Amino acid sequence: MLDDLDAVLEEEDQPAKSDSPRLSPRGRGGRSAIALFLTLLLFGLLAGGGWYGYTKVKGLFTDEDYSGPGGAEAIVQIKTGQSATEIGTMLFGQKVVASPDAFVAAAKENARSKNIQAGWYKLKVEMKASDALTLLLDPKSRWVTKVTLPEGLTYQQTFQALSKATKIPVAAFEKAGKNPVGLGIDASWFTRSDGKKIDKTDIEGFLYPATYELSPKADATEVLKTIVANFNTQMEQMEFAATVRKSRGGVTPYEALIVASIAQAEALKDVDMAKVSRVIYNRAYGDFDCKCLGLDSTVNYWLRITGKGSKASEHLTNADLHNPKNPYNTHDKKGLPPGPIGNPGQVAIKGAMNPTNNFPYYYFISVDTAGTMAYGKTGEDHAKNVLIACQNGIPLC
Structure with a gap:
């Protein structure tokens, strides 16, 4: 792209040939417009690349997270012994959280996160990670079937x-x-x-x-x-x-x-x-x-x-x-x-x-x-x- 632009500019600097009596300032302006367009396009690409690079670098320091309370219901299962990373990965796979790291970060900030019990939970798609963690710590969110078997029942x-x-x-x-x-x-x-x-x-x-x-x-x-x-x-x-x-x-x-x-x-x-x-x-x-x-x-x-x-x-x-x-x-x-x-x-x-x-x-x-x-x-x-x-x-x- 840079080589093409240089070629156009060099052509702009060359004097008109004697055998081209019809060459006019209007034609010369056409080539100038092309050069201007290519210049603006180049700057646009450079700017876009800079923004892309910025977002990538920004991602190294912040965890992608949803801002809202979530939408459709999502049923998830927490298994015994799962780590915060494993839970976060599972939630990300079911589109509950925007990234595993967001859930891990929320867990690190909440001392109660180690109290998550195994079982099934009713969460929502696209939740803020800290909100998802709050629901996982709420016994009312557990989706279980509870039954009491008294002593002495027959089979x-x-x-x-x-x-x-x-x-x-x-x-x-x-x-x-x-x-x-x-x-x-x-x-x-x-x-x-x-x-x-x-x-x-x-x-x-x-x-x-x-x-x-x-x-x-x-x-x-x-x-x-x-x-x-x-x-x-x-x-x-x-x-x-x-x-x-x-x-x-x-x-x-x-x-x-x-x-x-x-x-x-x-x-x-x-x-x-x-x-x-x-x-x-x-x-x-x-x-x-x-x-x-x-x-x-x-x-x-x-x-x-x-x-x-x-x-x-x-x-x-x-x-x-x-x-x-x-x-x-x-x-x-x-x-x-x-x-x-x-x-x-x-x-x-x-x-x-x-x-x-x-x-x-x-x-x-x-x-x-x-x-x-x-x-x-x-x-x-x-x-x-x-x-x-x-x-x-x-x-x-």
Whole structure:
């Protein structure tokens, strides 16, 4: 471009040839106009290049950022352990912030930025980075499905509660729940010392009671994996398996989990969990004559999961209590039932791990509506406690 301009200017300085009598000042002015145009064009390019260079240099010292509050909704996921740079890059990729550096700069200026929790959030496209950070620190911006699973629910009741909270069909949870090992339960759990067969598709007992914050985009399998992962964490923290193997004289962790589920169903007060567990161990593994548990709760569990409906103890018939086809009939069948009869909480689990020592009882019963438990060593002791319960309004007589 500079060479072309020089050529034009040199031509302007040359005298007119003698054989060009028609050359006039007007023609000369045309070439001057071209030169002027090229000169202005050159300066324009130089100015534009200077501005481009300025903006590039400016970018080295300031972070590109949006100024407004944002527009359309943007759903983003923050994962556990992500750094500010990783979050900023993700937000930039979803057009929430103008640059990763803008978010990093905002995070550096806010001491609370380290408190961002993992989960899904509702933000907006083209937000000011500091505004995006503020929303990530606001619990109300988290997009989660929260569900509380109380102690003692059966797997069916758990699936119903999960379905209600997540809008995922119960059938999807039933299908996913048929593979406990695939959900994260170690296969070593499915062992027993009494030789009874275990149904390895039975997820009962492994759905730990707690309040869960679930991903709104999770399917049934992912939801159950979250719950099972918490079960595993809780068992590890309580050292459940190691304690049972060391102190329960050959009883396996799975059997102890069954005991915990029964204690959860039978004892209304925390103080009785370890005592009821001891009575169950005494009956199943001690010198109790029939080595049967004789519990209505196990009979009712089978009635419930087979769709027949549970009954109050006073309404259970002899046919119900002594049904030979009921695998959870503990009135006639020795030892523990085939599996847990619900999902026990921490107190019941600890009670099964460490049942009350020096507690030589074989019977227990709630003797009032508050759930006060009485214990007996003999059938005669138990009969007296039943009478007390009847006098206190418990409909057993």
